[in-house]
Amino acid sequence: MPAPRSDADLVARVHALRPLISEHALRTEEQRRVTAEVVAALTDAGVYRMNVPRRYGGYQTRPRTQVDALAEVAAACGSAGFTALIQAGCAFIAALFPDEAQDEIFTSPDVRVGGTLIPDATAVATDEGYVVNGTSGFATGCQDADWHLLTVRVEAGEGPPEVLWAAVPMAELEVLDDWYVSGLAGSGSNSVVARDVVVPAHRVLPVGPLLAGEFPSKAGADDPFYRMPVLLMFCVWTASHALGVARGALAEFTERIHRRGIAYTFHQRQHEAAVTHLQSAEAAMKVSCAELLTSDLVARIEAGEPFTTEERAKIRAQTGYAARLAKEAVDLVASASGASSLHREVPIQRAVRDVQALNLHAFVNPATNLELYGRVLAGLDPGTPFL
Numbered sequence: 001m002p003a004p005r006s007d008a009d010l011v012a013r014v015h016a017l018r019p020l021i022s023e024h025a026l027r028t029e030e031q032r033r034v035t036a037e038v039v040a041a042l043t044d045a046g047v048y049r050m051n052v053p054r055r056y057g058g059y060q061t062r063p064r065t066q067v068d069a070l071a072e073v074a075a076a077c078g079s080a081g082f083t084a085l086i087q088a089g090c091a092f093i094a095a096l097f098p099d100e101a102q103d104e105i106f107t108s109p110d111v112r113v114g115g116t117l118i119p120d121a122t123a124v125a126t127d128e129g130y131v132v133n134g135t136s137g138f139a140t141g142c143q144d145a146d147w148h149l150l151t152v153r154v155e156a157g158e159g160p161p162e163v164l165w166a167a168v169p170m171a172e173l174e175v176l177d178d179w180y181v182s183g184l185a186g187s188g189s190n191s192v193v194a195r196d197v198v199v200p201a202h203r204v205l206p207v208g209p210l211l212a213g214e215f216p217s218k219a220g221a222d223d224p225f226y227r228m229p230v231l232l233m234f235c236v237w238t239a240s241h242a243l244g245v246a247r248g249a250l251a252e253f254t255e256r257i258h259r260r261g262i263a264y265t266f267h268q269r270q271h272e273a274a275v276t277h278l279q280s281a282e283a284a285m286k287v288s289c290a291e292l293l294t295s296d297l298v299a300r301i302e303a304g305e306p307f308t309t310e311e312r313a314k315i316r317a318q319t320g321y322a323a324r325l326a327k328e329a330v331d332l333v334a335s336a337s338g339a340s341s342l343h344r345e346v347p348i349q350r351a352v353r354d355v356q357a358l359n360l361h362a363f364v365n366p367a368t369n370l371e372l373y374g375r376v377l378a379g380l381d382p383g384t385p386f387l
Contacts, residue, residue, distance in 0.1 A: 001044050002044070002110075003043065003044055003045060003046035003049055003109070003110060004046055005057075006059070007046060007049070007050065007059040007061045007065060010045065010046055010047075010050075010059070010061065010065060010069050011065060011068045011069050011072060013045040013046065014042075014045050014047060014069045014072040014073060015072050017038075017041050017042070017045060017072075017073075017076070018072060018075065018076040019076075020037070020038065020041055021038055021041070021073060021076035021077045021080050022076040022077065022347070024037060024038050024077065024080075025076065025077040025079070025080070025186070025347065025350065026344060026345055026350075028077055028079050028080060028186035029079060029185045029186040029344075029350065030186075031186070032179050032180070032185060032186060032188060033141075033143050033144065033179075033186060033187075033188030034077075034079060034080045034083050034141065034144065034186060034187070034188065036144075038077070038080050039112075039144050042073070042080075042084060043110050043112075046059065046110075047069060047070075047073070047084055047088070048084075048087060048088065048091065048109075048110050048111065048112055049061075049109045049110060050065075050066050050069070050088050050091070051066075051088055051089070051091040051092035051095060052091050052095065052106055052109050052111070053095050053102070053106065053219070053220065053223075053226075055219065056102070056106035056109055057108075057109030058091075058106070058109045060223075060225045062302060063228070063233065063236045063298050063301055063302055064295075064298050064299075064302065066088065066236060066237065066240065067236060067239065067240040067243070067294060067298055068240075070084055070085050070088065070237060070240040070241065070244065071240045071241070071243045071244035071247065072244065073244065074240065074241045074243070074244025074245050074248065075244040075245065075247045075248035075251070076248060077186070078183075078184055078241070078244075078245045078248075078350065078351060078354030078355070078357075078358075079184050079185060079186030079187040079188075079354065080186070081240075081241050081244050081245070082140060082184050082187045082241055082354075082358070083140055083141040083144075083187050083188065085237040085238065085240065085241055086114060086115070086140040086141060086187075086237075087112050087113060087114055087140075087141055087145065088237060089115075089230075089233065089234055089237050090113040090114055090115040090149050091111070091113045092226075092230060092233055093113075093115065093149055093165060093205070093230060094106070094113050094147065094149065094167065095217065095220055095226055096205060096210065096215035096216075096217050096220065096226060096230070097165075097167060097202075097203065097204075097205050097215075097216065097217060098202045098203075098205075098216045098217060099217055099218055099219050100202040101167055101202050101203045102217065102219070104167075104203070105146075105147050105167060111146050111147065112141065112144060112145045112146050112147075113145060113146065113147045113148070113149065114139055114140060114141050114142050114145035114147070114148050114149070114170075115139075115148060115149035115150070115151070115165070116136040116137070116138055116139050116148070116149070116150060116151055116192070117138075117151055117363075118136065118137070118138070118151060119151040119152055119153040119161075119163050120134055120135060120136045120137065120151075121133065121134030121135070121136050121150055121151070121152045121153075121194050122134050122152060122153055122154070122155065123152040123153070123154045123164060123166065123199070123204075124154070125154060126198075128198070128200055128201065129198065129199050129200040129201040129202075129203070129204065130152070130154070130164070130166065130198075130199045130201075130204060131196055131197070131198055131199075132150060132152050132166055132168070132194045132196075132197045132198075132199055133194055133195060133196060133197070134152070134193070134194055135176070135191050135192070135193045135194075136150060136151065136191060136192055136193075136194075137178075137189075137191040138189045138191075139175075139189060139190055139191060139192040140187050140188065140189040141187065141188050141189075142170065142173075142175050142188060142189075142190055142192050143175060143188050143190070144188065145170050146169070146170060147167055147168065147169055147170060148167075148168050148169075148170050148173055148192060149165045149166070149167055149168075149205075150165070150166045150167075150168050150173075150192070150194060151163065151164070151165055151166075151207070152164050152165075152166050162206065162208070163206075163207040163208065164204045164205060164206055164207060165204065165205040165207060165210075166199045166203060166204050166205075167199070167203040167204070167205075168194065168197055168199060168203075172194075172197050173192045173193060173194055173197070174192065174193040174195065175190050175191075175192055175193075176190050176191040176192070176193060177190060178190055178191050181357070182353050182357070183353040183354050183355075183356050183357025183358075183360075184353075184354050184357040184358070185353070208385075210230065211231065211385050211386070211387075213227070213229065224304050227304065228301055228302075228304065229301075229307060229312070231312075231316075231363075231386055231387060232297075232301050232307070232312065232315055233301070234363060235297060235301075235315050235316060235318070235319040236294075236297070236298055236301060238319055238323070238358065238361070238363065238364050239290075239293075239294040239297065239298075239318075239319050239322045239323070240294070241358055242290060242322050242323040242325075242326035242327075242355065242358055242364075243287070243290055243291060243294060243322070243326060245326060245330065245351050245354050245355045245358070246283075246286070246287045246290065246325075246326035246327075246329045246330055246351075246355065247287060248347065248351060249329070249330045249333055249334070249347070249348050249351035249352075249355075250280075250283055250284060250287060250329060250333055252333075252346075252347045252348050252351075253280070253283070253333035253336070253337060253348060254280065256270075256337065256341075256348075257269070257270035257271040257276055257280075258270075258271050260338065260340065262276075262338070263338065270336075275336075276336065279332055279333065279336045280333075282329075282332060283329040283330075283332045283333050284329075286325045286326070286328050286329035286332070287325070287326065287329050289325050290321075290322040290323075290325040290326050290329075293318045293319075293321060293322045293325075294318075294322050296318065297315045297318045297319065300315065301315070309376055309382060309387060310376050310377070312387035313372055313373040313375075313376040313382055313387060314373055316363075316369045316372060316373065316387065317369045317370055317372065317373035319364060319369065320364055320365060320366035320367075320368070320369030320370060321366055321369070321370070323355070323358055323359050323364050323366060324359065324366040326355055326358075327355045327356060327358075327359050330348075330351050330352055330355045331352065333348065334348050334349065334351070334352045363386070372384060372387075
């Protein structure tokens, strides 16, 4: 069944998939990639269309709806949620490429685009474009992607190298089976290898100008949707993941406390214990605070106003802080879930590892983002162009 032509009921469609995604969460982790059944279900729901241009059949879904939809996926399975947000985000980046490249990439509104953000690969300029070589890690969902946005550096002799995103068909890249990790273990974030891959000039996107709000697409140049800063949009997507994992863990905890007691106490049912009431309430308040931070940053991004450096730094800090609050909420309910929750089929232990992995992500890391914001508040340069 093809995805609906509208995103009007997208959140409800994804919510209806939660039992299926949850059912496949353990197998997703065991096979270290999202199962084919879940990928197909998310495709049919239209998740991969959220940032595809309307002229190709996409939705251009407003950020608030994207948060709600992606959080539903993450609540059921952190790995599936993270893979979905990366592919949603990379479709947004692909829509900033030259229009000729977009015509090649968006042959279907359900195309899946992955990407790597660290420029470990190198590119050498030719008359027609670039020749790319190198290995890039953390290529989330690469085994189920159609295209990959490979971050590459072009050595310029003196001075720092130029950094580009190069759009490459996945068929032209080798996938290394090297994703053996503890958190987001089912996200399929293997390394990809480029060996003398030829990338025509129209399939590259300079990162420096992009961070300054300049991109070559003429079709999207005046579209307010694609004028939203791409790095701030990544704040939207990663915050949604933190919220989803925390909500899923809290819901699981709330259900389990009615089925188990507290060993070596007189409590036959955990939900009757006062300590459980305090734990549940505190975890719920941490999630609520993360939701408020996320709602605030989303509202400011949707407003579409020009952003000062301080505003950009604050949004990154809010994202990191929301992720920290989500982790604290998950850790709290996990510590109250007893030894039985260590079994791999119990979702709470997976949520602990997944939300920890998110907090370790360089763009999300709470300590890094707080330092960045604090530098700006102190009147210093933020120390990074990634705002």
